Amino acid sequence: MNQLDQQVAHRLTRFYLLALTVIAVLSISGLLFIRNTLNNHYDDSRIVNVAGRQRMLSQRLTKLSLLRVTGLSAADTISFDSLQRTWAQTHSQLRNGMLRMETVYTVRKSAALDSMFTRIEPYFQSLNQRFDQIKSPAVSPTDKQAALQIILRDELPFVQQMNDIVFQFDTESFERVKTLERIEWLLAAATLLTLLIEGFFVFRPVVNHTKQVIRRLDQSEKALQVANSSLEVVNQHLETTNQDLATSNQQLVATQAELVQATEEKYRLQLSEATVRSAALLEGQEEERRRFARELHDGIGQMLTGLKLHAEKLKSMAIHDEKQKMRFAELCDLIYDTIQTTRQIAYNLMPSTLSDFGLGATLQLLADQTARSSGIDVIFVGEREGERLSPAMEIGLYRIAQEALHNAVKYAGAQLIRVVLVQTSRKLILSVEDDGKGFSIKALPKQENASVIVNGLQNMKTRAHLFNGDLTITSKPKKGTSVKVSVNLLTH
Secondary structure, eight states, rough: OHHHHHHHHHHHHHHHHHHHHHHHHHHHHHHHHHHHHHHHHHHHHHHHHHHHHHHHHHHHHHHHHHHHTTTTSSSOOOOOHHHHHHHHHHHHHHHHHHHHSSSEEEEOHHHHHHHHHHHHHHHHHHHHHEEEEEEESSOOOHHHHHHHHHHHHHHHHHHHHHHHHHHHHHHHHHHHHHHHHHHHHHHHHHHHHHHHHHIIIIIIIHHHHHHHHHHHHHHHHHHHHHTTTTTTHHHHHHHHHHHHHHHHHHHHHHHHHHHHHHHHHHHHHHHHHHHHHHHHHHHHHHHHHHHHHIIIIIIIIIHHHHHEEEEEEESSSSSOOOOHHHHHHHHHHHHHHHHHHHHHHHHHHHHHHHHHHHHHHHHHHHHHHHHHOOEEEEEEETTTTTOOOOOHHHHHHHHHHHHHHIIIIIIOOOOOEEEEEEEESEEEEEEEOOOOOOSSSSGGGSSSHHHHHHHHHHHHHHHHHHTTTEEEEOOTSSSOOOEEEEEEGGGO
C-alpha cells in the first residue's frame, strides 16, 4: 500500500513540476524579452526626438544668420556658437551611430539611413561652413551676404532630407515593435500548446491512474467485508486494512488539494501576466502619443511658425496688385489655421493641462472643446482644482471620459451631455451621461459599428481595471447612456 501511495505521489509531482516549469519559463522569457524590447524602443523614441530637433536647430541658425547679416535685433538670446556646436555635434553623433545625451544611446541604423546621411552630408557641410563665416568677424559684409544666400539655398533641402531621416527612424522603430508583437503571439501560442499538452498527457493519465487506484481499493474493501463475515481473525486484519485505506484516502485528498492549489496559482499567474501585458501596451500607447505630440509641436509646429514669420515679413512689403495682396492675405490666414490645427491635434494626443492643472481642469477644457466642435451642450460639474491623483490614474480617467464623450457625440445623437467628477478623501466617481438614443447591451453585437463600440467599451474597462476601478455602463433604447467609474482612493 505504501508503494502505491508513493507511486501516485511521485507521478503527480513529476508531471506537475514539469508542466509548471515549462509555463514559468515561457512566461518569464516573454516578460524579459518584452522589457528589453521596450527599453530599446524608449531609446529609439529619444533618437527620433533628437533627430527631429535638428530641423528646428537648423531653422534657428538660419534665422540668427539672417538677423546678423541684416543687423536686426532678435528676442532669441541663445549663443550662436553654442547653438551651432550643439547642431554639429548632434549631426555627427547621429551619423556615427553613438548619441551622447544624458546617457549614451546606440543609434541603430539600416543601410537606408546610412545612404540618407551620405546624401545629406554635403548640405550639412555647406551650412556649417557658411555659419562659421557668418559668425567670424574677419569676414567682410559682402562675403557674409554671399554666405547667407547659400544658407537660404541649402537650408530647405537639408530640412527636407532631415525630415525623411526622422520618418525613416520612426518607420524602423515601428517595424521593431511589430516584430515584438509577432514574437509575443508566438510565446502565447507556445503557452497554449503547453497547456493543451498538459491536458492530454498529464491530466488524463493522472485521472485514469487515480480511477484505477480507487477501483482497486474498492475491490479490496469488498473482499475484506466478505472475509469479515466468516472469520474473526480476518476481521481484525480487515480493520487494520481499513485504517490503511483511510490513511491512503486522506493522502489522496491532500494530493487533490495540492493539485487544486497549484491550478489556482497557475490561473493567478496568467491573470497577472495579462494585467502586466495590458499595462505595458497602454503605457506604450501613451508614450507614443506623447512622442507624436512633441513631434507635432517641436517639429512641424516650429516649421509652420518659421513659415508664418517669413510670411508676415513678406506681408509687410508693398504689394501693388490687389489680387496678389488678397491671395497673400489668404495664405497667411491658411498658415495660421494650420498652426492652430496642429496645436489642437498635439493637445488631443496628450493634453498638457493634465500634468499642469490636474484632472478637473482638463475635463472642463475637454467639455468646452467638445461643445464647440460638435454643437452639443456639454456641461462639466465638479471641482477644477481638486486633490491631484497619480499620473497613471489621471491619464486613465481622462481617456475613459474622452472615449465616452466620443461615443456620445458620434453614436448617441444626444442634445445634452453631463460630465460629473466627485472626489473625496476616500472615493472618486467620474460619470458621463447623455440623453441620446441609447442602446441595448445584449443586442449590441448585432448593431452597426458594433466592433468599434465594443472595442471602445473594452478599452475603458481595461483602463479602469488597471487602477482597481469599477466601470459601470447603463443604457436603454431611447433613454440615454451612463458611463460611471468608481475608484476607492484608500487603496492607492
